[in-house]
Amino acid sequence: MLKLLTSTTFIAGVALTSAAYADGHAEGPYAAYEGTTLIVNFPSHPHYNAVLEVLPQFTEETGINVEVDMLPYLDMRERQTLELSLDEGAYDMIAYVVFSKADYVYADQIYNLAPFFMNPRLADPNYDAGDLIDGYVQNIGVAGGEKGYLPGPTGSLYGLPFGSETSVMYYRTDVFEELGLEPAADYDTLLEQACAIPEAMPGMGGVASRAASGHQASHAFLLHLAPLGGRVFDAAWNPIINSAEGVAAAEALKTIVDCGPEGSSAFGPSEAANAFAQGQAAMFIDSIAFAAGFEDESRSTVAGNVGWAAHPAGTRAASQTGGFGIAIPRNAENPEAAFLLAQWLTSKEGDLAVAMAGGNPSRFSTYENAELNAKYPWSASFGEALADADPDWRPIIPPWGRINADIGTTMSQVLTEGLDIQEALDGIAERTQTLMAEEGYYTWQQ
Secondary structure (H helix, E strand, O other), X not given: OEEEEOOOOOOOEEEEEOOOOOXXXXXXXXXXXXXXXXXXXXXXXXXXXXXXXXXXXXXXXXXXXXEEEEEOHHHHHHHHHHHOOOOOOOOOEEEEEHHHHHHHHHOOOEOXXXXXXXXXXXXXXXXXXXXXXXXXXXXXXXXXXXXXXXXOOOOEEXXXXXXXXXXXXXXXXXXXXXXXXXXOOEXXXXXXXXXXXXXXXXXXXXXXXXXXXXXXXXXXXXXXXXXXXXXXXXXXXXXOOOOHHHXXXXXXXXXXXXXXXXXHHHOOHHHHHHHHHOOOEEEEEEEHHHHHHHOOOOOOOOOOOEEEEEOOEOOXXXXXXXXXXXXXXXXXXXXXXXXXXXXXXXXXXXXXHHHHOOOOOOXXXXXXXXXXXXXXXXXXXHHHHHHHEXXXXXXXXXXXXXXXXXXHHHHHHHHHHOOOHHHHHHHHHHHHHHXXXXXXXXXXXX
């Protein structure tokens, strides 16, 4: 039975389906877990709405019941922070946003998945892990390798990509056709178009972008930092965010906001996406997760006039990677059954089923599926864009939350108060270096 829990105390639930097994019993690798009930924690997110449609199939095939506690993702993180610290937690599986990876691994709160994949009774020999999107696996799932959060000889897998995303460019095909433009493949063209379009079509912004103070302004700045050749740190953890590349990224963001739709400096992702959907901007560079909404005529005035292109390149092609993954808490009551669920959801069959219901694929083969591309025409473009997915566009380390907040607050001052860009980035670099010293990142340099 699949239940969507309506109370975080797990007192009550609403039954969505009651599975009937063809012969009354699960068989094969699932037989030992028939009748087990898994409690999973998922975010309120379009991908996981699609998952709810597919979970009954898992129960029908395996005899394993699933109850879902679905929360807004910030509330989800708060709840997980509590549950993962207990001796006996409430969850058998959690979805986590990518920047939680470092915190959970460092605190030893989620399982290393190696023992599960080594167990012949659990590991599906047809899983084909090589088909999983590399950038997603590296960004969402791997820790302990290069820089502590990337693959390498010492790296391990702690989660699987599920609801992962990359950045792409949406553009108004009708506007571009009217003005005789092609979608920008590089940043020079992007920034030129961002301000030229409003001049040619008064009342329309160039690019709708996140920019609100805090996490959103930081995210928007980092969206441009990697393509323009920058990084937050060098190989020795010295902040280089204030480099010429960092200045170029901040200037690019300021140009985009200044030439964007009215109110751009206060936009979060939803506001920016809505501005594009309501015809207030000619372009939108953000997550693949917004595609379906732009083609929904009940919510979008631009449905039928949206094109998709890869994130423009600067000195390199580097689209963002992020979104969600799934992991098994160390205090889970049913870790083996939870692994079977994680493996099933991210298998070729499970991934395609979720994608067909409107979720984000985690596999290359899913993006190549003809049926999926017929149903969702943007999928083929998104699959091609993943060749440039950059798992290192932001450092996923335990101090990142504080650094990210500082970037966001300071970048907002650049956008709204006219703070000098070089001065702003120098300040971030100085404060970041102090924090990194306190956290021990220079211990071996002394």
